[in-house]
Amino acid sequence: MIKISEEIKKKFGRRLLTNEKLANYSWFNLGGPAEFFFKPENINDLIDFLKEVRPNKITLIGSGSNTLIRDGGVKGLTIKLGSSFSYVKLLDNHIVEAGAATQDKRIADFALNNSLAGLEFLSCIPGSIGGGIRMNSGCYGEDISKILHSVKAINIDGKEIELAANDIKFFYRGTDLKDDLIITSVRLIGKTSSKEDIKNKQEKLINQKKISQPSQVKTCGSTFKNTEKKKAWELIKESGCQNYKVGNAKISEKHCNFFINENNATAKDLEELINKVKDTVYQKTKINLELEIKIIGQ
Numbered sequence: 001m002i003k004i005s006e007e008i009k010k011k012f013g014r015r016l017l018t019n020e021k022l023a024n025y026s027w028f029n030l031g032g033p034a035e036f037f038f039k040p041e042n043i044n045d046l047i048d049f050l051k052e053v054r055p056n057k058i059t060l061i062g063s064g065s066n067t068l069i070r071d072g073g074v075k076g077l078t079i080k081l082g083s084s085f086s087y088v089k090l091l092d093n094h095i096v097e098a099g100a101a102t103q104d105k106r107i108a109d110f111a112l113n114n115s116l117a118g119l120e121f122l123s124c125i126p127g128s129i130g131g132g133i134r135m136n137s138g139c140y141g142e143d144i145s146k147i148l149h150s151v152k153a154i155n156i157d158g159k160e161i162e163l164a165a166n167d168i169k170f171f172y173r174g175t176d177l178k179d180d181l182i183i184t185s186v187r188l189i190g191k192t193s194s195k196e197d198i199k200n201k202q203e204k205l206i207n208q209k210k211i212s213q214p215s216q217v218k219t220c221g222s223t224f225k226n227t228e229k230k231k232a233w234e235l236i237k238e239s240g241c242q243n244y245k246v247g248n249a250k251i252s253e254k255h256c257n258f259f260i261n262e263n264n265a266t267a268k269d270l271e272e273l274i275n276k277v278k279d280t281v282y283q284k285t286k287i288n289l290e291l292e293i294k295i296i297g298q
Helices: 006-015 043-053 104-113 120-124 129-134 195-212 232-238 267-285
Strands: 016-021 033-038 058-060 067-069 074-079 088-090 095-099 148-154 160-164 182-189 219-222 249-251 258-261 294-296
Touching: 006 016, 006 043, 043 148, 043 182, 067 267, 088 104, 095 104, 104 120, 104 129, 104 195, 120 195, 129 182, 232 267, 249 267, 258 267
Parallel strands: 033 074, 058 074, 067 294
Antiparallel strands: 016 033, 088 095, 095 182, 148 160, 148 182, 219 258, 249 258
8 A cells, every 4th residue: 555645746746646557668568557657767766766755565667568467457556767767878989888778779789889798698688677577588599697796676665786797697588686675777788799699699580589489469578488308388288378368368380378358358368368278288298387478457
């Protein structure tokens, strides 16, 4: 339960909204409203707000490329970083700093333009780098943990902290970072190389993604994590789930670990489809698929 006074609402103006439609912030284009929605202008604005409101819990929204928001919306406080948190710059010959709201593809392109190798895989990961750190995003044998130098963040009390990569425990598609820790910027390590080699690798990865994954549809990427024994799509296909549909939620014909909002599905449709596939795969294989996407809300 959170209470926000009229004085606080007046102080933060249009940056603090009530009953904001969260479907606008999800790649599924689904979800109910946020009870309170705050979009800070900068770090000082965020710190000031947290110290004024003193929330005991917050929900963070990044690019919404990996989040299914339930139809009932999100109670309490939801925070989404504003445009000033989207930037990228070179600190020295091999360290790149990026604001947490910066799109992964933009960072990959910046690294290419500055002849830095090792970040090419980011061109294939939808979403922003803050969320990428939190879930240790990766593809084609690479992941964030291999290129991270450090992160700056703000805790729920409004205190700034800095964490080296060694301070964070990384695992497959996850970290031990607290849910209410707000990453504000990251530093990534590249390796000097030729632009031609970097461009060739980046284009190869992008083409590989185009061939194997759906585009121009309402989806949030890989739904389930791969298992130690098999990839999630293999288990889905082998269990005969690839043609499952619930309401207007369906499974991509191009890649059966991608679930799609077709013709105005509800979040309930998507979640029921997810559970139906998960149950069937377990019945057929005794393997329990774990979600890669995040489901939030009521």
